[in-house]
Amino acid sequence: xxxxxxxxxxxxxxxxxxxxxxxxxxxxxxxxxxxxxxxxxxxxxxxxxxxxxxxxxxxxxxxxxxxxxxxxxxxxxxxxxxxxxxxxxxxxxxxxxxxxxxxxxxxxxxxxxxxxxxxxxxxxxxxxxxxxxxxxxxxxxxxxxxxxxxxxxxxxxxxxxxxxxxxxxxxxxxxxxxxxxxxxxxxx
Ligand SMILES: CC(C)(COP(=O)(O)OP(=O)(O)OC[C@H]1O[C@@H](n2cnc3c(N)ncnc32)[C@H](O)[C@@H]1OP(=O)(O)O)[C@@H](O)C(=O)NCCC(=O)NCCS
Numbered sequence: 001x002x003x004x005x006x007x008x009x010x011x012x013x014x015x016x017x018x019x020x021x022x023x024x025x026x027x028x029x030x031x032x033x034x035x036x037x038x039x040x041x042x043x044x045x046x047x048x049x050x051x052x053x054x055x056x057x058x059x060x061x062x063x064x065x066x067x068x069x070x071x072x073x074x075x076x077x078x079x080x081x082x083x084x085x086x087x088x089x090x091x092x093x094x095x096x097x098x099x100x101x102x103x104x105x106x107x108x109x110x111x112x113x114x115x116x117x118x119x120x121x122x123x124x125x126x127x128x129x130x131x132x133x134x135x136x137x138x139x140x141x142x143x144x145x146x147x148x149x150x151x152x153x154x155x156x157x158x159x160x161x162x163x164x165x166x167x168x169x170x171x172x173x174x175x176x177x178x179x180x181x182x183x184x185x186x187x188x
Pocket of ligand 1: 101102104105112113115116138143
């Protein structure tokens, strides 16, 4: 079990990509372009056409300095291309719980199995390395690919928050999902 952030940079290997502790070199105009993308903005609340590189720089800086967030770049091995990010946090070390968030911003890499594998590797890291009891997230109800990869990896739906978010003149339902450390289920 762990009570504070691992200080050393972390590298987690997937089959054809890696999760690298986020680094300044990944703050690029390409990253900004993901957040300005119309389709990404339909599933990521904070994405919108007005995002600037300064916004991204500030956010990434906060994530890198944060003691209760692990922030990773998803990087393809074949071409060292940064295609998205994974955020594990905020972590509550007392509760041993962790919020999950991810974005594969480069749409050329959607539907190739990367997202599912990122979830699996991230859960192994949370449960085995960090000793978390629970990982949870919220996802917009219309984001079917995301719900699919979370369900495939053992997340269960804990509720639907109706009309929870308002964006661009519309209300959106939000699905709350969570997974308990398999080694700690049924311990009540
Ligand atoms: C959601 C996201 C992480 C998925 O990553 P990915 O690498 O494309 O996912 P995978 O290829 O591993 O799996 C996608 C699954 O969704 C399925 N899928 C795709 N479109 C679908 C749709 N419209 N309805 C239902 N399922 C769909 C695919 O068939 C695949 O399932 P399968 O492996 O059983 O065939 C990625 O699309 C993304 O980052 N999107 C933008 C940001 C985002 O949504 N982040 C999550 C916020 S909670």
